[in-house]
Amino acid sequence: MVTLPDAEWRDRAGLDRLAEVLGAGEGMARFVGGAVRDALLGIPVADLDVATRHAPATVIDLLRRAGIKAVPTGIDHGTVTAVIESGPVEVTTLRRDVSTDGRRATVAFTDDWREDAARRDFTINALYADPATGEVFDYFGGLADLEARRIRFIGDPLQRIAEDHLRILRFFRFLARFGDAPDAAGLEACAARANDLMALSRERIRDELLKLLAARDAVRVVRLMLDRGILKPVLPEIVSADRLEALASREDAAGITPAPLRRLVALLPAEAVEEVGARLKLSNAERKRIVSAAQPAGDRGVYELAYRLGTEGAVDRLLLSDRPVEEVCTAAAWSPPALPITGGALVARGLRRGPEVARVLREIENRWIAEDFPDAARVDVIAEEAVAQALRSASSA
Template sequence: MAKLEAAWMQREDLRALVAALGAGDLDTAQARYVGGAVRDTLLGLPVKDIDMATPLRPEAVMERLAAAGIRRVPTGIDHGTVTAVLPGGPVEITTLRHDVSTDGRRATVAFASDWREDAARRDFTINALYADPDTGKISDWFDGLADLSARRVRFIGDAHQRIREDHLRILRYFRFQARFGSQPADREAENACSELAATLKGLSRERVGMETMNLLGLPDPAPTVARMAELGVLPVILPEAAPAALARLIATEVAQGISPDPIRRLAALLPAQAPLAEQVAARFRLSGAQKKRLATVAARDGVQRNPRALAHRIGLACALDQLLIEGADVSALTGWTIPVFPLKGGEIVARGIGAGPEVARILRAVEAQWIAEGFPDRARVDALLDAELARTATTF
């Protein structure tokens, strides 16, 4: 019998939560851990979020948490979800459900009391594992444990039906395949994703963008992204993408010990065209800062530049992105802080130059030489200023 054993299960705040939900008739009031916490524990991975399922209705969950003095938030109470705010982190508690109707974007659900029925509405077998918080006993109705052992990402039941219920499951499949899957991939899953790829057009851009960025943030999504292109999925959400460029970037990141970054990887997938990058950022509903960064990185021209001079001009993050995408060495930027140009316009005016365009020109000239010389100290800046003022006097 498979059992879940983990240090996090012994947390006092979780034990108190389990006791609160389990008070009364244990046959109808028990709760179980479900989903990612169970899956990741079995894989030996860090557990970030803890979810629980329960036959209790959300109103009853709220009442029991209140009686136990546990802070609760009705985060999605209409769909059965209550969040318990614990010292060790929030826990989402969701009432068992079954789908009444779905349209590929949203589902109408009804509360249920059958654990298997709740498991059947989930996406993948490895996400439909439930664990008793007291005994650790795992409930597995769809061979999720075997799939987890084989690193196989497989839809529960008919893959086409699962995708028709929620079209975003296509992108979730590829994200899970990149994170947990092995090769060869599940043929039924890939066929369904390919045949129903066009349904992604009906989803909100924000949902598509978020799922895509989550995929790109994984350690090595390049093989999966390439497969998405082969299956006709990538052209639906990102027709501009060039998967080979992503593979080259990731190889450079690994070689230089650089952590993954989804914005940098999205930039690598796109042509070096700032207006196009802005359009994609808008399509994915990225933040203003992300849009600006993506466009700045897209303005690269492939010309080899001094890394620190480039960073001073466009910022450390954008310079790092451009250089890595172009396969350049970024060691000069490691642990380096962009220095502030120490000369001010008022100092030039004090040297006898009238305020106006000439002051700005001198500032630019001295700063350009300061950058070219590798950001020397203040004494050198003063010497550069003296030389520029001398040239100015000679000119006039």
């Protein structure tokens, strides 16, 4: 019998009480999915899901009678969020698919664990565990696939993709995060049905792609996706992973955490970055970041870049350039100072309020940057010179 290893998340405050309320001891509730998978792999567990035989209304009733806050976050699909002392836990009634159209499913509730497992995407995500004993329940060979680091669809890959087209991208995301080699049948099915991605919302594509780009083996998997034409229907601008590979190597050398948005820029021609950002419906802040990152680092000094762009912006540009990695480390470790003078101080020196104050302040700032951010005493000298020059110009006009 395979059991869950001891892990910190299993001692979360309120979790034992939740399992008791849901009747885990009588086989009515089990941990499921990512928490079980990640616990078996020995990696930190982020989100915790519980599957239960109880109907959603019964779950709500049981929780409320036990004094546990119940939020019907996805009640139509059987999901209730239980808010316990240590945070939220999603509790979902066992389900089977009634109909699917590639984007969403109509479900019916069941009390059959295997039936619930059969509707999940990959074998490694269809593992359940008893909250008390830790016994793992595996209906489709997920344990063997986890040991082999093999990403395999449950059942017929073509059917699973027809049920939800996003599973194509999920296949590669899980391969980049957990897999050593793809299941051959799954890979062929994804390649054959790549055009199905065009039916998905750009938001769903964006979310999966960015998660994939953050994964440990993103470079190898993106190369595989390009070889098999997976991205061409929705992101034809991506034709090579060479720059992504160079970026990943530089991130590693600099000890910088991979950033999915930065890695997206590495995959795109500079002239396509803004349009792709809009197509993927990135937020305004995200679009601003990738457009800035796509610009050349030029020959500006490291501190000037970090001051003008912020630390994040400077690190992006430097990593995407061929400048020394040491400069990346310098930028990442530096906290840009604030200009030690204000417009009010210039008015006190005799300048009239208005555009002239802003112009002189920019002039002072530029000199301060050019002199490598000297202290306030030096800035006072620069300010005196700049104000005197401005007053002379005004009097001779």
